[in-house]
Amino acid sequence: MRRLDRWLVVIGLFIATGCLGFLSSRHVWTSDWTRGARASLAPESVAVLSRLPGTVDVVGYLSPTGPLREQTAAVIERYSREKHDLKLSFVDPDLDPAASRQLGISGNGALLIRYKGREERVESPINERNLSNALERLARGGERIVAFVTGDGERQADGVANADLGTFMQQMERRGMRAVPLNFGQTQGVPEHTDLVVLASPAAALTPQAAGALVDYVHGGGNLLWLTEPGNADLGTGALADVLGVRVLPGVLVDGQGSTLNVKDPRIIVASDYPFHAITRAFRDTTLFPQTSALAQVSDHDWAVVPFLRSSDRSWTAFGGIDNDKPSTIAFHPETGELKGPLDFGFALNRLSPSPDKSEQRAIIIGDGDFLSNTYVGNGGNRALGERIFNWLLGDDVLVDLPARGAPDRVITVSQDGLNALTFGFLVALPVLLIACGGFIAWRRRRR
Template sequence: MSPRQLAWRSRAARLSQSLADLVFVVLLAIAVVLAGWLVARHDQAWDLSGAGLNRLSEESEAVLAQVTGPLRIQVFVDPGRPLARSVARHLAPFRQALPDLILEYRDPRLFPEEARAAGVTRIGEMRVEYQGRGETVTELSEAAVTAAIRQLVGGSLDAPRWIAVIEGHGERSLAGGEGRDLDRFARALRERGYRLRPLDLALEGAVPENADLVLLTAPAIAPFPGEVAHLIDYLDRGGRLLWLMDPDQATGLEPLAGYLGIATRPGVIVDVAAEELGLAGPGVAVIADYPDHPLTVGLTRASWMPGALALKTDVGPDWTLETALTTGPNSWNETGPLRGVLTPDAALGEQRGPLPVLLALSRPDPVGGADRQRVVVAGDGDFLSNVHLDAGHHRDLGIRIVHWLTAQDGRVAVARAAPTGPAIDLSTRERLLIGVGALAGAPALFLFVGLVVRWQRGRDDP
């Protein structure tokens, strides 16, 4: 082959390679444009966290499934502030579940009239509107937003439920910030659409007719006999009751216990399983195994009740024991001081577990209603207190109890499990290495690969 032919073939090969490179670049650009077009019109997200922290709970998804029209959320915050970005992150799962969700930001300093009309008093609060009705959300959480949407969607299960909370005798406070109080549990109930009302029977004289549930915690001073009679009268009318006992509660509630047929064992529960969970003090009742009941279905983590009374299962003749939460076999009701080496002594009335610490009772409605009357009695109220609410399944168990008592079993959802893996804690050096690697390492790698390809092509050229 002549030199002229060889030169022509070399130029043809280079031209063919250049055309191939050009076609590749054009096709790559078209693919990128098409991918961007598809992403813009078909948004999709995946939650890769082990605990499902970036997706909505089953309860929220069930509520959103009832939304059939446009839903609008107005966030009263300056769109340029970091708080607006935090709100956007919290609402991202809602936007993913409802593509037609209208999300608007309003700076209350620029739109004060709109903020006042929405009942907004603080920056960052939201107004949820649906079919001409609205609810103001004062807390940035999934539960609070879901509760507002539930109220707007309506339905038989979503009608507001009133809980009368007995006070006036040193009971646990709904508004107190002390560890023993129930402020955080009350807030969780309000987030789910419940309305809580303090009730002093010495002043009111009776439980209101519209009360769907009475919450009774351990009194520090004995109630008057007439007040206990009002509670019994409420139960005679088919009322529902959640009674949180305590070992140090005042006397005076014996007639109510007799009405229900509730009796307790002496002392407080000591449980060897508490030490295995790393809990301080021996006087803790551990609930590790849950019965197959709407109160507990899907619960897997252990819960515990500090200083709990052991209940007897011989309830009143009119009542049926629906289910009971019990301790394990390595527990007993300790009647002596909780110090030193503790062992059960049958001669002192100390009985080995399992010991019931929570009883769920029911009976036919005494006034002829279609639903059965329901009562829950717990041998401890600390598990729902401010200091213990987020431990174990305490929050979820408390909400399930209230749902079951108010005949809203359909709203009981399996709570997402808390993260069980170790937290990632990077040092300053590790963060620096990751940052430098992302900013310089990856581009340097691509450059190196490109140079190697270029060098290889140069070797192949004649």
Template sequence: MKINPKLRFQLFMQNSFFVLLFLALVALLGYASRDYYVARDITQSNRNTLTEGSLNVLKQMPAPINITVFASNDDEYRRKIHAFLARYQRSKLDMNVTYVNPAEQPKLAQEAGIKSEGELVVEYQKRSENLAPPYVEQDMTNLLVRLSRSNQRAVMYLEGHGERNMIGVKSHDLGEFGRNLEKKGFKLANPDLTKLPAVPTDGAMLVIAGPQVDVSAVEVQKIITYLEAGGNLLWLLEDDNLRGLQPVADFLGLTVYPGTVVDMSAAQQGADVKVAFNGLYGEHAITKNFMLRTLFPEARKIEARGTFENGWEVSQLVEVAGNGWLEKGSLDKINFDDKTDEAGPINIAVALERVYGKKGQRAVIVGNANFLSNTFVTNGGNMDFGINMVNWLAGDDNFITIQPRPLKDVNVAIPPGSLAAPVIFLGFRYALPILLLVAGVWLWWRRRKA
């Protein structure tokens, strides 16, 4: 087709009109983006959005959340803080964020107890708490959990029989675990059952952590009465010697087997074979999406049986020692005997639940107390697993500890001395843009010559 001046003018007008319409569309979309926001996280590990646990916590916080950020006027630094908080703001529209420069308002920073650059003051229903950088979703969401707990029910623990102390500092005590419970909004109490007429019923649960001497019959009866009234229980066993608590085991349908778990795979981790590593978690709210490794030194096999009489629904929580066994002989010379020992895997923890009146009743029994001791609680996911159990017993299923999301797409491993790094850098920065430019010019030239 022969192009004359008139046709060329018509094509020019058409192209110009198209460009004007396109620019108008871009302007309208830009204007609309101020009031309407749509985002989709396409990263492999969804690291720009919140976990389901965090979303559940926000759903249970109906009142506004006010956050004051004490940071300098560095735009780049504030932009990073905004990117972190925006993940929460997208799910909770009444989360208000205010920025304050501590250098300009030092008195306000002092009153807020600010100790570091970028520290946050999070306020909810007249309660507030500070969060210092670096910011992690787990820390931020746990802070919101603490602020949302308006009724602090006590975690009661039995003592006076050589138990592991929830506020103790000795290596076998549970002090570090107790301090973390307090950080998450719980309070600790130790009722003296030799003086009180009964176990207080206003607590969240009773913790029995490995007594070393027999619990008196009077105290045992008070514990049974507490359980019969629907009380929750966390029982950490030391061995098959129940120290006078056999009636409690009978009430729960619990059997504790003699012997110690031996895990030969522990040697591959540089640990003693008497330290059992988790092999398989059961299906339960405590272990849902729980992927952290836990270890249990000198664990015991336990089993619970739900019956029509007791009404318990039993769930197995942890199996260990898939490459081990339950050693029933002497631990001085560890050797598997197929006549007396039991091959793994071995179950060492159970969760029990039943309906009592108008409310539910829950119990968790673990054939090991060492895993929450000051010596071992910081290993792997021991702390998180213990806190998950306490949250479940307290009825805070939605407040199960938020686990860090593994980021699969943030690091690229390049061998030292490899040419991959300069090739990738130069390719994406120079070669690819030039290639696209040449391809565009070539296509334009072909169409012009057609």
């Protein structure tokens, strides 16, 4: 009878184990016991996911070699726990380099998040902060109106010529931006509900009406992106420069640092190290800027002006003509007034908005517009930098403010008195105690 009872207990245990195994394959239960739930999404990220009904596709353009795919999958798994229709797939960018360049995927790889016909790209580092901000931009929906000034030979937002911005803006339109032309010869000012105005390298002098409308727009609190070029300082933009508190320096910025990257024309500025700013935070891609003007800040102005693009210490402003056949023969001539680098050629400006409807006004001026043109936008990190610039100007740089959730025991804070006590205890008291114990044990053994 007892044997039968034992066999029944064993059979019952096997049945219970099988049932548990079957249930575990059908139902998943996860518990996060870490301090502050560091292994799970922050409540802010969960709130963003709740605003995205429907399927979200995440495509990782990452090489199968190395740890990036595994690390990315671990981050996405946290999102999949909260949103079961968030799907992750991987593509090897080396198998289709042309498509990767068209999508603006850099050498470090990236994630493309697609939702209801729109998409956002997440560059390295791929973490919860960057992912949640990209998802928030998708969740916001709606179009952001970006007006491009036309009528004075500016770069066209929908143009296919080499100097136009059509390729870049097609990518940005898939992210919820709509480019519209703005001709001040046909309108009295900037229309309402315009989120950003772009003045992209005018080839002719601005009319007094256009220059006045832009100045009024900035005075009213509007956000502005101004792309200028060498020789464009006298094209009716002096009043706009006065409002922004910047100056376009004469000459063409040249830099010998590009020769280390096999760029033989010193007029092409190669940037790989950037001053700290929200636009360039964790940005490590190399960018190319052909035909660039250096910029200077005017003191005593109400703007907070921060440089985020800067040439190397081997650069200078060249005044004389450059032989196109032998551009590398150019030399620095300080006696003519040429300025030695490093020199700034990209400024980010912000201040309290004069408009009661906005809290902050932002503007950017860059001494080159070619880096976003159809010819150069696919080089290095040009496209990614352009996207960061537009996101910052539109206030989309940080949408989800995630609190720091580091492990509380990673850093031990010890006062100087405590450190002295630990030092005395381990270096003096503990050795003396061990020696005393050893001596006492030896004395006891001798007495026996």
